[in-house]
Amino acid sequence: MLRHTLRGDTLTVFLKGELDHNSAKEMREWMDGLIDGARARRLVIDLSGLEFMDSSGIGVIIGRYNKMQKRGGTVGVRKAGPRINRIFNLSGVYELVEKL
Amino acid sequence: MKANEMRLRFSALPENEAFARLCVSAFVMPLNPTVEENEDVKTAVSEAVTNAIIHGYDGREGEVTLLASYSESxxxxxxxEDKGCGIEDIARAMEPMFTTRPELERSGMGFAVMENFMDALEVISAPGKGTTVCMRKQFACLPQKSELPA
Known part of the structure; x- marks a missing residue:
């Protein structure tokens, strides 16, 4: 069960398990539903519970960044492990989303 | 440690991405991999198998073959390997951020990750002829705990 919190206009989602092409659609739809429902201006993606991520995760983060940007909102990513940081650094994700 | 090899053949289904990377992770256990080495290999396998499923077969039925071997060193x-549609322009496909499937939110970073996480990467492909991705990595082969002097 994926968890989220909403404080003010900040929506925080806690990803867990494995984020690959197979699970990306479900995570993407879950986050989009929350973003639309909460009308949040700030999305924080907490990755502390993520055990595995491949480049599918880049698409998920950038897709949410694009969605938030269209609403005038921002995205931050926190608690990425060293491997996930390596993938984000390789792809330039941190040029778009804030590393918290 | 003796040289070893295995062959795995599975349907081109997204649920087999995790299956493939976990099989390789189990296969390399005799090399006593570090956490980093193990995760590097799992990530690279996941990228290659995902490419075969999404780009090679594009949701159609098909088979992916995974061969793994390690030497005594x-x-x-x-x-x-897939028998899917193949790649028209390999150099372009390997460019970071190049993707033919932006609607799937693909980042086009699969080959860049494989290159970065493994020591060597080679892609053999032609339109209509499928794609074969070969990767190599030297493991440090640290001694097992049981092999260390007391």
Whole structure:
């Protein structure tokens, strides 16, 4: 069960398990539903519970960044492990989303 | 440590991405991999198998073959092969951020990750002829705890 919190206009989602092409659609739809429902201006993606991520995760983060940007909102990513940081650094994700 | 090899053949289904990377992770256990080495290999396998499923077969039925072998000196060789549509321009496909499937939110970073996480990467492909991805990685082969002097 994926968890989220909403404080003010900040929506925080806690990803867990494995984020690959197979699970990306479900995570993407879950986050989009929350973003639309909460009308949040700030999305924080907490990755502390993520055990595995491949480049599918880049698409998920950038897709949410694009969605938030269209609403005038921002995205931050926190608690990425060293491997996930390596993938984000390789792809330039941190040029778009804030590393918290 | 003796040289070893295995061959895995599975349907081109997204649920087999995790299956493939976990099989390779189990296969390399005799090399006593570090956490980093193990995760590097799992990530590279996941990228190659995902490419075969999404780009090679594009949701159609098909089969992916994964060959893995390691030498006595701890060099792991992986070959991931599909009989899908193949790649027209390999150099372009390997460019970071190039993707033919932006609607799936693909980042186009798969080959860049494989290159970065493994020591060597080779892609053999032609339109209509499928794609074969070969990767190599030298493991440090640290001694097992049981092999260390007391």
């Amino acid at each position: 701890g060099v792991l060789c992986l070959t991931i």
